Amino acid sequence: MAPLRPARRRQGHRSHRLAVLLVTIAAGLGVLPGVAVAAPAGQQLNAADSALLNGVRLAGLWEMPAGQMAADKGQSAKVREIGAGIATEHEELDRLTVEAANKLGATIPTDPTAEQRGWLTEMQNASGARFDQIFVTRLRVAHGKIFPVIGAVRASTRNPIVRKLAEDANRFVLHHMQMLESTGLVRWPELPPAALPAPGDDGLLAAASANAGPPIGVSSTVVWLVFLAALGTGGIATYRVLRRT
Numbered sequence: 665m666a667p668l669r670p671a672r673r674r675q676g677h678r679s680h681r682l683a684v685l686l687v688t689i690a691a692g693l694g695v696l697p698g699v700a701v702a703a704p705a706g707q708q709l710n711a712a713d714s715a716l717l718n719g720v721r722l723a724g725l726w727e728m729p730a731g732q733m734a735a736d737k738g739q740s741a742k743v744r745e746i747g748a749g750i751a752t753e754h755e756e757l758d759r760l761t762v763e764a765a766n767k768l769g770a771t772i773p774t775d776p777t778a779e780q781r782g783w784l785t786e787m788q789n790a791s792g793a794r795f796d797q798i799f800v801t802r803l804r805v806a807h808g809k810i811f812p813v814i815g816a817v818r819a820s821t822r823n824p825i826v827r828k829l830a831e832d833a834n835r836f837v838l839h840h841m842q843m844l845e846s847t848g849l850v851r852w853p854e855l856p857p858a859a860l861p862a863p864g865d866d867g868l869l870a871a872a873s874a875n876a877g878p879p880i881g882v883s884s885t886v887v888w889l890v891f892l893a894a895l896g897t898g899g900i901a902t903y904r905v906l907r908r909t
Contacts, residue, residue: 712817712820716826717765718772720761721758722777723806723837724755729751729784730747730799730802730803731749731750731754732747733787733799734747735751742847746846750803753836757832757833757836764825797849800844800849801850801851803840804844811837814834817830818834
């Protein structure tokens with residue numbers, strides 16, 4: 665039996681090397697984008713998750729004062745009622761967004777963008793029926809831009825805190841769109857078209873798909889950062905609508 669001992673030792677060495685190789689592979693997989701689950705909370709957010717946090721926060725920062733303004737100076741009772749409701753609900757959504765950001769260790773905006781401040785100034789300078797039209801048009805376009813972001817992030821995020829925020833935001837934003845539409849002031853043919861990608865393009869739906877796995881991390885990051893920059897826009901379509909009032 666003595667001659668078998670070297671073979672057993674060689675077999676033991678091979679088993680040890682295989683075990684080391686498997687451990688090394690597993691460790692390598694642990695650092696791939698979207699796979700690590702033990703990272704500090706502030707490092708778990710990918711571009712899509714951050715886009716949701718920042719987008720919802722920015723929406724609240726200008727839509728709360730816009731709603732309060734409508735409640736005070738709207739010409740129609742309907743617009744005044746809707747303005748008050750949107751302001752109140754955005755206060756609640758903003759609270760939920762800040763709580764989520766604190767839990768995640770994420771930094772979110774504290775002031776509206778320059779463009780959003782411009783919209784508020786535009787509303788301050790308007791009155792009567794023109795104010796009502798500007799209020800409804802601006803807010804309906806803005807809600808229409810954040811709405812697909814919420815759906816895409818809810819469908820693919822791995823973070824339970826972000827997922828819950830997406831569910832809350834979806835409920836509020838949908839309700840706001842319905843309220844704004846109930847005024848009869850939404851000009852449907854002039855709303856910006858849906859941002860659906862062509863087959864094979866790395867657009868909104870492709871970014872959501874990429875968010876479910878690590879192979880396209882760079883592309884999805886670029887797409888979502890660009891999309892976040894577009895959340896506060898829609899000026900061209902809105903300008904065309906308001907020019908007719």
